[in-house]
Amino acid sequence: MNLKLRVWRQRDRTEKGKMVTYEVTDISPDMSFLEMLDVLNEQLILDGEDPVSFDHDCREGICGSCGVMINGRAHGNGLFPGHPQTATCQLHMRSFKDGDTIDVEPWRATAFPLIKDLAVDRSALDRIIQSGGYISAPTGTAPEAHSILVAKKDSDAAFDAATCIGCGACVAACPNASSMLFTSSKVVHLGLMPQGQPERNDRVVNMIHQQDLEGFGGCTNIGECSVSCPKGISMENISRLNHDLLGALRAGARPKS
């Protein structure tokens, strides 16, 4: 396949960026999208040009490092009928047609400052976790595992939420750059388990508060997040979070800072 790529190039956040056009040739349909970018980069290096920076690591859809807007869609999800939701590393070139023009841009959100080209800083998501996305269980203090019973349906539902990989696609896809799908996945994962109950109210108010401090937008139930999520995290989590938040506020929980 021969393709025309229009890639966002920006040296760093102090300089202006722009779309630059490149041609790539002999792309095999079995290549992943990132392997196609590798081919482009090798070509650029040998031509004495600066290769395109992009984040990636596991290349099997689980580490959450990779993620670019492909033709305006996060990870390209939603572009191809019948294609399962995936991370960019699991999108294969067989989804495209010979001669296609593909736009490749970074995640865009105030809370995700750009580093270079397609790489952005997503540490805001870690700070949301820091604000309460955990169960306080210091090492060595745990009771025997079988002393905590968890109904299978709760455990399965908690797992469905826990599969969030924190890639940030939900934020990038949202017109408000809201991180609500990310935050709700953790609130719901921990809130569905008996171990998570003691901190449940504080967790939700603190995480929502931190989300606001980071500059993420508010959720208006548009639903792009869930369509773009490589793990198919359901918007039902957002409803559950709102339910938890209301309960917590009624119970008098207030953010720490």
Add this chain to the structure above:
Amino acid sequence: MALELFTVGEPIADTKAPMDVPIGERWSERRFRARLVNPANRRKLTVIVVGTGLAGGAAAATLGEAGYKVKSFWYQDSPRRAHSVAAQGGINAAKNYRNDGDSVHRLFYDTVKGGDFRARENNVHRLAEVSVNIIDQCVAQGVPFAREYGGLLDNRSFGGTQVSRTFYARGQTGQQLLYGAYQALERQMAAGNVEQFPRTEMLDLIVVDGRARGIVARDLITGEISTHFADAVVLGTGGYSNVFYLSTNAKGSNATAIWRAHKRGALFANPCYTQIHPTCIPVHGEYQSKLTLMSESLRNDGRVWVPKERGDTRDPRQIPEEERDYYLERIYPSFGNLVPRDIASRQAKNVCDEGRGVGPNGLGVYLDFAEAMQRLGRPAIEAKYGNLFDMYAQITGEDPYEVPMRIYPAVHYTMGGLWVDYDLQSTIPGLFVIGEANFSDHGANRLGASALMQGLADGYFVLPNTINDYLAGGPFDKVAPDHPAAVEALEGVREQSERLLSINGTRTTASFHRELGRLMFDLCGMERSEESLRKALDRIPEIRQEFWTNVKVPGELGRFNQSLEHAGRVADFIELAELMCVDALHRNESCGGHFRAESQTPEGEALRDDENFAYVAAWEWTPEGVPPVLHKEALEFEYVHLAQRSYK
């Protein structure tokens, strides 16, 4: 063995385990005898932890809770992206929840035997003991393990064992365990106990007066190279499978931290022990950047076969039962498809070498679920393996519910690593090494679901107990940033980076990495021989020479520069590859993941030589041109008696 390849130095010994008490009491006895640091003094002590996977993340969180000042370094943007996240299958623990005869002793026994008697009994026993606490810890953190309808934890079995001792969270156990550790770590960061250094890569170890006292690191965003000091340094930086270029490891996984520590004096043990995982998706082309593993748990229900006839290219569904060879079930009737990884991998290679492999390039065997689908029904298979089936379909474009999967072995895990004693301390005092980065627990082969166990055992329970004994000797004199050792290390890193940028040759770092990887897979891979290894040892210095004169690394030092990051890692892989070949050549026996063509039984099984090789090979770094020095640690088997491994 030709003298020019290496010389033999003084033997070494692990003297920390209390050998005067029975094996089941050694860990509690060691904890009792080790010195403690009182809580008020812990605040005055700083520990650097490099890596945030299961081992590093768990250790940093636990040391932070304990009251030490912790500095945590990692190269990704978030600790949640450490490659432990990708482990699929499960984690072992001797809970005996299945009432199927499991016990700490049996887990210990299986692991020593599974490691082909090249692991240390004391470490393995401790691992089995601690495994029970790991599950408790993770459940308390909210890790959503699979549950039974009654609310109890579910278990399954894994390769190399006959009991169901593996705890799992669908096919994403590593992810869920890592998030548990990550969340604990983020909690400590919020509490101010752990200082974070994201997107920062360790590039050298600072050794002062014989002790590890800090690191040189590069901020990958700004490019700034700086020194960081501490009372002790812990490396939990994972394995080095990427020396083979194509592997199941994340692209960024590298050997740089442990390799540079090795060059500062830490011995490197058993570098040639490489685990080839039997169930990966086969290679599909030249440009491929990485291989994807399919969880070994698939072997619980999938049956492995190839056509009996060579060159049979029919659709697998058209090949009748009597024309199929279920070779694992045939050769190993009692373990069948669940034989350990080294055996399953080698048999796959054998049938492909015979010309009976399947798929486009003949490098593949079938993993067939037709019988299980009939027995259990499609919904049960979807529930158990759904995400793995989806992943396979995405990558290959084939539907595994309809046609058998094709799998082939791929490089997956390295059992070698920096040598550590029972306290997990390397040969440099104050340098501790945990998880896959050390060599200690798996021997020459790793059983399924035991890497997660070792990472968390080291991170949560072992290191946080043993490091106290060392730190009780501190605080050590402060090291000033202008200390000659620190300046020398810092300048060394700067010079190397500048040199890489200035070569401006005609080949990319990736082209060198691919060349090295192919050479290692062909000549020091699933099967090695004196001839292949000598060939590799002739070629590697040439690759190194060419790399340092003809590599092209664009960009600047003081900026985000992914090409420069990769160049430094490839430079280290080239040196490590050479040591791996020397180690593989000197070990003139077959054991676990190390299969020497010259050493096999008449039936083609790996033939160990306990008379001559029942030792850990720990290598000392020497400057270029001087052969490395081999130090041997004798292995004694007091509780699991040396015997030829048999899974028949």
